[in-house]
Structure formats: structure tokens, C-alpha cells
Amino acid sequence: xxxxxxxxxxxxxxxxxxxxxxxxxxxxxxxxxxxxxxxxxxxxxxxxxxxxxxxxxxxxxxxxxxxxxxxxxxxxxxxxxxxxxxxxxxxxxxxxxxxxxxxxxxxxxxxxxxxxxxxxxxxxxxxxxxxxxxxxxxxxxxxxxxxxxxxxxxxxxxxxxxxxxxxxxxxxxxxxxxxxxxxxxxxxxxxxxxxxxxxxxxxxxxxxxxxxxxxxxxxxxxxxxxxxxxxxxxxxxxxxxxxxxxxxxx
Amino acid sequence: xxxxxxxxxxxxxxxxxxxxxxxxxxxxxxxxxxxxxxxxxxxxxxxxxxxxxxxxxxxxxxxxxxxxxxxxxxxxxxxxxxxxxxxxxxxxxxxxxxxxxxxxxxxxxxxxxxxxxxxxxxxxxxxxxxxxxxxxxxxxxxxxxxxxxxxxxxxxxxxxxxxxxxxxxxxxxxxxxxxxxxxxxxxxxxxxxxxxxxxxxxxxxxxxxxxxxxxxxxxxxxxxxxxxxxxxxxxxxxxxxxxxxxxxxxxxxxxxxxxxxxxxxxxxxxxxxxxxxxxxxxxxxxxxxxxxxxxxxxxxxxxxxxxxxxxxxxxxxxxxxxxxxxxxxxxxxxxxxxxxxxxxxxxxxxxxxxxxxxxxxxxxxxxxxxxxxx
Numbered sequence: 038x039x040x041x042x043x044x045x046x047x048x049x050x051x052x053x054x055x056x057x058x059x060x061x062x063x064x065x066x067x068x069x070x071x072x073x074x075x076x077x078x079x080x081x082x083x084x085x086x087x088x089x090x091x092x093x094x095x096x097x098x099x100x101x102x103x104x105x106x107x108x109x110x111x112x113x114x115x116x117x118x119x120x121x122x123x124x125x126x127x128x129x130x131x132x133x134x135x136x137x138x139x140x141x142x143x144x145x146x147x148x149x150x151x152x153x154x155x156x157x158x159x160x161x162x163x164x165x166x167x168x169x170x171x172x173x174x175x176x177x178x179x180x181x182x183x184x185x186x187x188x189x190x191x192x193x194x195x196x197x198x199x200x201x202x203x204x205x206x207x208x209x210x211x212x213x214x215x216x217x218x219x220x221x222x223x224x225x226x227x228x229x230x231x232x233x234x235x236x237x238x239x240x241x242x243x244x245x246x247x248x249x250x251x252x253x254x255x256x257x258x259x260x261x262x263x264x265x266x267x268x269x270x271x272x273x274x275x276x277x278x279x280x281x282x283x284x285x286x287x
Numbered sequence: 288x289x290x291x292x293x294x295x296x297x298x299x300x301x302x303x304x305x306x307x308x309x310x311x312x313x314x315x316x317x318x319x320x321x322x323x324x325x326x327x328x329x330x331x332x333x334x335x336x337x338x339x340x341x342x343x344x345x346x347x348x349x350x351x352x353x354x355x356x357x358x359x360x361x362x363x364x365x366x367x368x369x370x371x372x373x374x375x376x377x378x379x380x381x382x383x384x385x386x387x388x389x390x391x392x393x394x395x396x397x398x399x400x401x402x403x404x405x406x407x408x409x410x411x412x413x414x415x416x417x418x419x420x421x422x423x424x425x426x427x428x429x430x431x432x433x434x435x436x437x438x439x440x441x442x443x444x445x446x447x448x449x450x451x452x453x454x455x456x457x458x459x460x461x462x463x464x465x466x467x468x469x470x471x472x473x474x475x476x477x478x479x480x481x482x483x484x485x486x487x488x489x490x491x492x493x494x495x496x497x498x499x500x501x502x503x504x505x506x507x508x509x510x511x512x513x514x515x516x517x518x519x520x521x522x523x524x525x526x527x528x529x530x531x532x533x534x535x536x537x538x539x540x541x542x543x544x545x546x547x548x549x550x551x552x553x554x555x556x557x558x559x560x561x562x563x564x565x566x567x568x569x570x571x572x573x574x575x576x577x578x579x580x581x582x583x584x585x586x587x588x589x590x591x592x593x594x595x596x597x598x599x600x601x602x603x604x605x606x607x608x609x610x611x612x613x614x615x616x617x618x619x620x621x622x623x624x625x626x627x628x629x630x631x632x633x634x635x636x637x638x639x640x641x642x643x644x645x646x647x648x649x650x651x652x653x654x655x656x657x658x659x660x661x
Binding site (some may be wrong): 243247 | 345363403539
């Protein structure tokens with residue numbers, strides 16, 4: 038899955054390199070038109086493309102597989118035979134999902150940066166505010182964006198873990214998690230449901246653009262972290278309750 | 288069984304605790320603070336005395352005028368096609384940095400994009416990140432008669448107080464206060480974490496659509512922090528502009544030095560030329576229209592009535608082209624007898640078939656009778 042994710046920025050970079058017609062400014066994903074001028078934008082563009090679907094997809098697969106996958110393979114009861122306790126198993130499984138969130142985001146960012154450096158010239162980066170920053174600082178900001186997206190995906194991982202405790206069919210848990218992430222994003226785009234928007238776990242997913250402003254706006258980073266922490270707390274508590282009462286038969 | 292229940296306990300308690308925390312937080316945010324009471328005159332004097340020259344803050348503008356929401360992204364929306372209507376619907380957030388009267392920066396924070404206005408002495412830069420375009424305005428030798436639809440950012444008004452701050456809007460309303468307005472003090476509130484006095488302007492006229500204007504004034508500095516305009520028969524404020532964050536320290540000087548990024552399309556203009564339409568917006572439409580009539584005068588415009596129920600009329604041919612040619616605006620226009628009308632909860636504009644335009648914060652019928660009278 039990481040390889041598939043790494044392919045996205047490479048595809049973008051190659052497609053932009055091969056197309057003779059320069060992309061019109063303002064069309065397509067963020068910064069697509071500026072890739073030819075500065076390769077460092079490949080990473081950001083790739084992240085913008087991946088956040089709505091590809092990243093939730095892979096995170097949904099990993100998070101949905103955590104408990105249900107073990108149950109399906111019949112290995113869950115052997116894991117529980119060890120004197121480690123169910124909370125610990127749950128925590129370790131969640132930590133694994135979190136590690137994947139980070140690995141996935143970092144993969145996209147790193148492969149994007151690499152593809153951009155190889156195929157396009159590299160120079161000072163223009164921020165949304167119109168100011169330019171050095172290559173070093175832009176790398177720092179890329180790291181911050183990767184951190185932001187990792188945090189953004191924590192809530193979804195917790196939801197996946199919760200669903201995973203309810204079923205023995207991993208595919209069901211994966212599909213339900215991914216569907217939830219899509220539903221949440223659709224709801225987030227309906228202006229009629231504005232009161233609901235701040236509570237949707239996908240509401241701040243694209244807020245990492247705030248890290249590309251000068252000076253950096255930390256508001257959405259903080260609000261996003263708080264929201265995801267809330268989802269982790271609620272889903273974690275429910276997952277613990279369900280899992281500790283579960284009759285593990287397989 | 289008891290054990291099972293015990294295990295479900297945290298699952299119940301944690302969401303409950305979070306819900307309580309959220310509720311408590313929102314109650315606390317809305318709680319009024321206790322300040323020594325002041326009369327309306329004292330508050331007005333505070334505003335007049337305010338000496339805030341530097342600040343950095345975040346302002347949020349919300350307009351609920353009853354217009355359909357304009358999509359700002361998605362298929363079919365050309366980049367840069369945001370129109371005057373955009374700032375008449377929905378909510379917008381902007382960051383504002385001011386250092387003295389000559390240096391200011393406004394950043395309209397769009398989703399995945401940003402529009403910047405940087406004013407530094409006689410130079411003004413408009414930058415739009417969506418299409419990476421920049422417009423550089425330099426001050427001309429002598430300003431000419433400002434057109435009604437140009438932003439109040441032209442010299443000699445090309446100064447920081449004319450940024451769309453709560454202070455600027457409040458200033459316009461207060462400047463128009465006369466015998467037709469009842470000014471009262473209305474307790475205290477909290478805006479952007481600062482305690483504030485509330486000042487309410489009530490039009491004495493029953494003809495106007497405006498129900499009341501509330502201005503929240505910082506209790507320490509006398510700086511207006513928020514302006515709410517309420518329309519008759521609407522619970523939500525029709526228009527509100529408020530700080531959500533405010534810091535009264537001097538912002539970093541580097542913020543006001545703008546160099547267009549490499550690859551940007553730069554347009555050089557010498558004033559008075561209308562800047563890029565989308566860039567003109569942060570300050571232009573709402574404040575221009577919302578403020579009471581007297582200072583809205585274009586060539587040939589005439590004002591009938593006084594105070595809140597005044598009607599501005601423009602003779603044929605002088606209507607700004609944007610009113611008739613803008614496709615988004617045309618969609619919002621409704622056909623009425625003798626022409627078309629833009630009706631909102633706060634402002635009505637009547638465009639007659641013969642080209643005359645009538646506008647005012649009054650019901651449509653009054654515009655029609657004013658049109659018939661001429």
C-alpha cells in the first residue's frame with residue numbers, strides 16, 4: 038500500500054513533465070501549475086490529491102484490519118492467551134495504525150519531494166501569502182504538513198479500530214471505515230449542515246493549507262488536534278468496552 | 288453481568304465528560320463579564336479617544352442577507368470569478384496586521400488559497416494565490432473623485448483605518464449618527480477574549496430594514512471589536528464583523544514588505560484605476576452599501592430622504608457595469624414591475640429597465656415609489 042501511495046506523486050510529476058501544455062493557473066489541484074517552476078511543490082500537490090481518498094482508503098484498510106483481521110485468521114485467541122490483557126492489545130493495535138498513518142503521509146511527502154527534485158528545478162518556495170521562503174524552511178513546512186495530516190488521520194484510525202472490534206470480517210470493517218470517511222466529507226460539503234461541520238472528523242483535513250501561510254496560522258492545527266483527540270477518546274472508550282466484553286471464539 | 292456493566296462504564300463516562308466540557312466551554316464563552324457601567328456618551332467618547340495604532344488579529348465576517356450561497360469552488364467556477372456577491376454571503380475569515388496609519392496587511396483566508404492586500408506607504412499590492420497574480424498600485428499625484436464602487440482604499444484614504452476592520456465599519460455607522468438614531472449602552476460582552484461594552488444604535492424610523500446595529504467596544508482601549516447589523520424580522524445578525532483573535536503588539540515589519548513571487552503575473556497600475564475585481568472585495572461592497580447614504584455619492588447620484596431611510600438614485604447610464612454584466616449577480620436579481628431588483632434582508636437595489644438604479648436600506652416598495660416620484 039505504501040508503494041501505491043508513493044506512486045501518486047511520481048505519477049503527478051511525470052504527467053506534468055510529459056504534458057507539453059502548461060497547466061493553467063488555478064485549475065486542478067493546488068500548486069499544480071507551479072510544479073514546473075519548482076519541484077518542491079510536487080509533495081504538496083500529491084498530499085492535496087491523497088488526503089480526500091487515497092490516505093483514508095489505506096488507513097481504513099489498516100485500522101479496519103486491526104482486531105477483525107486477527108479474529109478472521111483465528112489468531113486473536115492466541116494473542117489473548119498471553120498475559121498482556123485486552124487493553125494492551127488494543128493499545129498496541131492502535132499504535133500500529135498510528136504508525137501506519139505517519140508512514141503513509143511521510144511516504145507521499147518523501148516520494149513527492151524526491152520526484153520533484155529529480156524532474157524539476159528547485160528553488161525558493163512561494164507560500165499562499167505570496168511570500169517566498171528558502172528551501173530549508175519549505176522542507177520544515179513539508180514536515181509540519183505531514184505531521185498535520187498524520188494527526189488528521191488519527192480520528193479515522195480510532196473509528197476503524199472501534200468498528201474492527203464489532204466484527205470478525207475484516208473486509209466489512211475496512212469498508213465501513215472508508216465509507217464513513219467518504220460520508221463525513223460529503224456532509225462537510227453540504228452548506229445546509231453547517232452546524233454539524235465542526236464536529237466531523239474530516240472537517241479540518243484540508244486545513245493544512247494554513248501551514249503554508251506567512252506567518253503560519255496555528256489555529257486549525259490546534260482545533261484539528263483537539264477534534265481528533267475527542268474522536269480518539271470516544272472511539273477508544275467504546276472500543277475498550279466492546280472488546281473487553283467480547284466473547285473471543287476464534 | 289455486573290462486570291459487563293462496569294466495563295461499559297468508561298464508554299459512557301468519557302463521551303459524557305466531553306459533552307459537559309463542550310457545553311461548559313460554550314456557556315463560558317457567552318458569559319457576560321462585569322464591568323463598571325458606562326453611559327452611551329462615555330462609550331462614544333472612549334471610541335473617539337482610542338489610540339490603537341498597531342495590532343494583529345483575525346476578523347470574521349458573516350453575512351446572512353438571505354441571498355443564495357455562492358459556490359466559490361468546484362466545477363464551472365472560473366478562478367478569480369469571485370464577485371461582489373461572495374462577500375455578501377456566507378462567512379469569511381481574514382487576518383489583519385496594522386502598524387500605524389501607513390502600513391497594513393490583510394489576508395483573506397480562503398480554503399487552500401489566500402488573497403492578500405499589502406499597503407506600505409504609497410505602495411499597495413494585491414495578491415491572489417489562486418491564479419498567482421499580483422497587482423501593484425502606486426499612489427498617483429492627485430486623487431480624483433472616487434467612484435462609488437471602488438474600494439475605499441484609494442489615496443488619500445489609502446491608509447490602514449480603511450481596511451475592513453470592525454473599527455472602520457463602526458466608524459462609518461457612528462459618523463452617520465444623528466437625530467434619527469437612538470444610541471443606548473447595552474451592558475457588556477466578551478469579544479476575542481477581551482471584555483467589551485456594547486453600544487446599540489436603533490434607527491428611530493420604521494421605514495428602514497435595519498433593526499439595530501450593535502458595536503462592541505474594548506473596555507481597555509476603546510477599540511471597536513465587533514459590529515453586528517440586525518435586520519427586521521431576522522433572528523441572526525444580517526451582517527457581522529468581529530475579531531476572533533486580537534493582539535495589540537506591533538506586528539513583524541517584514542510582513543509589510545511584499546515582493547511578488549517568481550512566476551507571478553504582475554500588473555502595474557497607477558491609481559486611480561480599479562484594482563483586480565476580486566481583490567477589491569475585502570473592503571468594498573458590504574461596508575459601502577451598509578453604511579448610511581450620505582457619503583455614497585457617485586457622479587450624478589442623488590439622495591432622497593434622510594438618515595436610515597434615505598434612497599440613493601443613479602441616473603440612467605451611470606449604473607456600474609458589474610450590476611448588469613455579472614452573471615452571478617444577474618441570477619440573484621428578481622424581475623419586478625418596471626425592472627429587476629436585488630432584495631436582501633438589509634439592502635434593496637432596484638434596477639429599472641430605463642437604466643436608473645435606486646438603492647437603500649428600505650423595503651422595495653419605497654424604492655419603487657421613489658422611482659415613480661422622479
